[in-house]
Amino acid sequence: MADVHQVIFYPVGNGDTTQIVLSAGRRVLFDFCHRDKSEEDDTPEIDLKTQLKADLKEADRDYFDVVAFTHADLDHIQGSTEFFELQHAKKYQGEGRIKIRELWVPAAMLLEEADNDHQTEEYVLLRQEARYRLLEGKGILVFSKPQALADWLEPLLKARGESTSARDHLFIDAGTIVPGFSLPDDGVEFFCHSPFIKHCDDGDIIRNRASLIFNVRFHADGEYYDYLEVGDATWEEIEDIVCTTRYHKNDDRLAWDLYNIPHHCSYLALNEEGQKGDKETEPKPLVKELLLQGKKDAYIVSCSKPIPDVKDSYEQVQPPHIQARKTYERYLKEVDGRKFLVTMEEPNAKKPEPIVFEIASGGVTWKRSTSIGAPAIIVSKPPRAG
Template sequence: MTAKITFFPLGNADTTRIDLANGQTVLVDCANMRCADDDTDCRCDLPVLLRQALKDTNRDDYDVVCFSHLDTDHVKGATDFFWFRHASKYQGGDRIKMNEMWVPAAVITEDGLDGDARVIRQEARYRLEKGEGIKVFSRPARLHDFLADRGLTVADRAHCIVDAGQLVPGFSKAGGAKAEFFVHSPFAWRVNDREVEDRNQDSIVFQVTFDEGGNETYAIFGSDVDYDTLSKIVQTTKKHGREDRLLWDILKLFRHCSYLSLGPDRGADETIAVPDVKWLFETQSRDGCIVVSPSYPIPAKGTTEDKDVQPPHRQAANHHRRVVDDKAGDFKVTMESPNTASPKPLEVEITSRGTRLSVVAPTMIGTITSTAARAG
């Protein structure tokens, strides 16, 4: 069995499934955005697809569910889909279990939440208090305070905490998973002493390294961080001489193809990336790289959508297309693949020769197109 990454067409929203070589499955975010009462809504029926994939492997659980942050476009519908340990009202039926949750510290410490975000926060707090079934990324002052209020210390829950610059325990390139997860963000120093949690800038950023037949393939997941946070990640990584931790063959694009993941100005035809982000995209991308934009279709120049403040932005897409063209790679948009009328999940298979990009049929079994993206 080889690893694969599946991206789902959900509009400007994120859900990605990582299937590892040993059968372990990591779900990164879960946002059911489709309007069931709208026959014209071509976003996928996410719960149906996820349940079918689990049924095909005789499972009712994920090894890991990572909530990169609590914005609606990353968590919508989670309350109806998952089995939550902290309250019986969220158990039973065909709910899907989470063997382990990954959350940024802001999920634990944020106040004033409601809906799906509040339920996820309560579950994360419950698991952290119990000391099992959770990994919390970073340890800001407010996390210390949260634990102290419950008679606990960070040392008591050290086995549940992963800091930036560390590997997530339980995964190894040399083990059955043939993969490791390296954490880039959030930074504990940056979220200290703040009254309001910034969900986007305190969200989880990580690199996955896959080892298939001695060939390493790299993927970066960056949720909704902006160019300033990306610049800090680059600077910190360089400071520690770990540039290899920012290599990438596959990049799940930041902020739904917003220009703000590249620089402060949208630009006329192409967004100009600030120096550190330029290095990340142009130097650290490898031949045959794949950029996936979890977004609505890229607007055409001069259209009403092209003037919208919300992503996706044509100018940012032009930047990404140029980068992948220079590396003989692919730029894919979830709501455009294979076409805008009927988008389907995108699948990237990790092979001993590199990556293979496919569009997955509705049953999640076959493929309707397949192209080799990189041979390494």
């Protein structure tokens, strides 16, 4: 049977939820953003809870193999503690809740002591869940191990009569392959680009800077394809990643056939504050280098509200920013890429639907919605294997 993997982007407004469905059936969910208003009939945002439960029911499942929260901002976790089963307390179990076989979180999610405006109940519950799983030693991977986390964990392990290194296998460093998936067995591997230890050891934790960032490499019938899954990183993290990856001679991990751009098409993923540009944002040098790593026929996806090219858009303070879109489109054209897609624009802004890509030997395929009479698919040409 031919290998066919899927990457699905859900229209949740300025928020992130992406699902990877592997050819053999395993499922990885990145982030979760359910808007209560989406349960009404007259809103464009998708009813994420209903959609995901329907997906799982069709697959005869009540769980995800992995749920990864890139960071703890509300637009990446909203509604999650009502949807998922949490192991740390019985009150969050049963009643149709969806199980998480393995939770992936940045170290910051266990350490962060946010101010009251950001210390949402959902964040606190997810922090409790992550701490519980880590202490129990199962069902979790934590990305980076800063000293502050070791200082919290080691006395608790000693109190349990365990060695201070008993959980070391659950910590994943930047620049390494995540265990549990492999190209031969699953047709995928996850290479961790970030976070770095410094994101928690340099003082105050800034969520966006400590986000999970991955190169996801797919294998399909002898061909290889690369997907960049990026949290709300700023230009500084992107430049760090490019610099560090090249230093360690992992340049191939910067290439991409599919790029989920940071922070809902914010110009701050391209350049510093105040440098949005009048018509287009000029990217920092190493950010530009990453954009030029796009392969022929590549796609860029912005998980965001619509980004119309109208006068008012150029004065927009909050993302998405039309100036950033113009930049991404320019560099996508330069690498002979295919299309810049916005989750809240496809097939139209009134009733957007999930953007679905299939990854197979024929290339990266965007499955166009048939609801507007468009061609069913657009297929890219396969790149050289390797």
